Amino acid sequence: MDSTNIPSLNNLKIENGEIKTPFLIGVAGGTASGKSTVCKRIMEQLGQTEMDQEQRQVVCISQDSFYRDLTAAEEAKAKKGLFNFDHPDAFNEELMYNTLTMLLKGKIVEIPTYDYRTNSLIHDKKQTIYPADVVLFEGILVFYFPQIRDLFHMKLFVDTDSDTRLARRVPRDIKERGRDLDQVLNQYMTFVKPAFEEFCSPTKKFADVIIPRGADNTVAIHLIVQHIQDFLDDRSKHGSSTSLAIKMSNCVTSENGQLMIGGGGGDAFRALRRFSTLCKEISTEGNVFFERNFRNFGH
Numbered sequence: 001m002d003s004t005n006i007p008s009l010n011n012l013k014i015e016n017g018e019i020k021t022p023f024l025i026g027v028a029g030g031t032a033s034g035k036s037t038v039c040k041r042i043m044e045q046l047g048q049t050e051m052d053q054e055q056r057q058v059v060c061i062s063q064d065s066f067y068r069d070l071t072a073a074e075e076a077k078a079k080k081g082l083f084n085f086d087h088p089d090a091f092n093e094e095l096m097y098n099t100l101t102m103l104l105k106g107k108i109v110e111i112p113t114y115d116y117r118t119n120s121l122i123h124d125k126k127q128t129i130y131p132a133d134v135v136l137f138e139g140i141l142v143f144y145f146p147q148i149r150d151l152f153h154m155k156l157f158v159d160t161d162s163d164t165r166l167a168r169r170v171p172r173d174i175k176e177r178g179r180d181l182d183q184v185l186n187q188y189m190t191f192v193k194p195a196f197e198e199f200c201s202p203t204k205k206f207a208d209v210i211i212p213r214g215a216d217n218t219v220a221i222h223l224i225v226q227h228i229q230d231f232l233d234d235r236s237k238h239g240s241s242t243s244l245a246i247k248m249s250n251c252v253t254s255e256n257g258q259l260m261i262g263g264g265g266g267d268a269f270r271a272l273r274r275f276s277t278l279c280k281e282i283s284t285e286g287n288v289f290f291e292r293n294f295r296n297f298g299h
């Protein structure tokens with residue numbers, strides 16, 4: 001095999017002699033806001049869904065894979081819908097952080113699958129995540145933990161009104177997650193709604209881009225897809241060591257939420273200009289909001 005193109009060596013993804021480190025995008029939002037659907041649309045529009053896992057340039061991970069194992073007493077509560085899966089303590093923050101930092105270092109990681117019917121992780125059904133060029137990490141509390149929040153190069157918040165979310169959650173949980181109507185409504189009123197207000201909704205302020213109406217917002221999705229495509233094109237031209245993320249960190253800083261163009265590369269500037277120009281061209285209110293102007297773009 002050509003030594004310049006070894007797909008994986010010592011758990012590192014190496015392509016053309018370079019360690020591949022991903023551009024990490026966080027996708028937060030309330031339950032059933034459309035986070036997974038938005039990620040799916042992004043993947044589809046980038047032509048990723050028909051590719052083999054190992055060939056994909058863009059991969060998506062769910063925060064559900066980082067629910068912590070429950071004790072026997074917690075499991076019994078969960079069965080009756082009396083465990084709070086919307087509280088930050090329900091997650092394994094350390095594993096989430098370690099997994100994302102491994103991916104950022106170009107390592108291949110394995111994550112368990114989550115089973116909503118048994119409220120547990122399936123440890124022997126692991127999903128292999130190759131670093132790829134872009135990693136989407138979606139979940140209700142992906143912006144809650146400061147250390148994890150700081151890892152993202154770009155943060156999206158899917159903002160769908162709570163009536164719509166509840167109307168979507170009820171049939172989904174009954175059909176796909178093995179729940180009955182009473183249980184779904186009880187859990188929603190006891191845990192989901194209060195936790196959304198206390199822990200999830202306040203993280204909207206950390207988002208770089210807010211997507212009202214989730215997957216219905218085709219304009220916002222198109223803009224994000226364009227932006228990622230620019231990044232991928234830049235990478236295929238210059239390789240991962242001269243990634244747009246790194247160049248962006250040179251050219252965009254924002255102490256007070258304003259864009260500042262410094263000494264970054266021309267491609268980064270073009271990509272950013274295209275994204276912001278497109279946003280300005282859209283006169284309809286409520287398509288894309290820039291809240292903090294890529295404060296966290298690059299490290």
Ligand SMILES: Nc1ncnc2c1ncn2[C@@H]1O[C@H](COP(=O)(O)OP(=O)(O)O)[C@@H](O)[C@H]1O
Nearest residue numbers: 030031032033034035036037038168172215216
């Ligand atoms: N724009 C939409 N229109 C209609 N149904 C939708 C839309 N977006 C998502 N859904 C449905 O709502 C449910 C929750 O969507 P999902 O993307 O899984 O949300 P989340 O990942 O935020 O929990 C799913 O059953 C999904 O098919």
Ligand SMILES: Nc1ccn([C@@H]2O[C@H](COP(=O)(O)O)[C@@H](O)[C@H]2O)c(=O)n1
Nearest residue numbers: 030031032085086116119120139140192
């Ligand atoms: N065993 C579990 C684990 C989680 N939940 C609920 O899932 C929601 C998060 O997933 P979304 O796809 O809706 O973002 C969260 O609100 C938990 O209440 C559950 O019901 N059971």
